Amino acid sequence: MTQPPVTCQVCGRGPDPATEGDPPLAWVLDTEAGRRRWTCPGCARENVRAIEAKLDSQWW
Template sequence: MATCDFCGTTPVGDGDQDPPPLTWTTAVENGRQRVFCDACSREHLRSIEAKLDSEWW
């Protein structure tokens, strides 16, 4: 089950959904895949595009 690595939100709907919803973003930080919900993705879009690690947001 996907969980936002920034705010801890889980997707609404099917509880067995393994991949994150299409509106969520993924990133690789220090070799680890991170998943961010659509709200966190919109709020921190410029930081994501600048490839800043989420610890700097």
């Protein structure tokens, strides 16, 4: 079973195409409503307080 392509849940950006396999370590993975959701480093920096407070993504 193949995994869907990794894209940022906030901006829609994907990881650098030069990196194959798992997304880079700087990407944030969370699970919301049973779904895996990825956040790129830029969006994670902008929303770090909401992420650490474990707010639903609708709040940020």
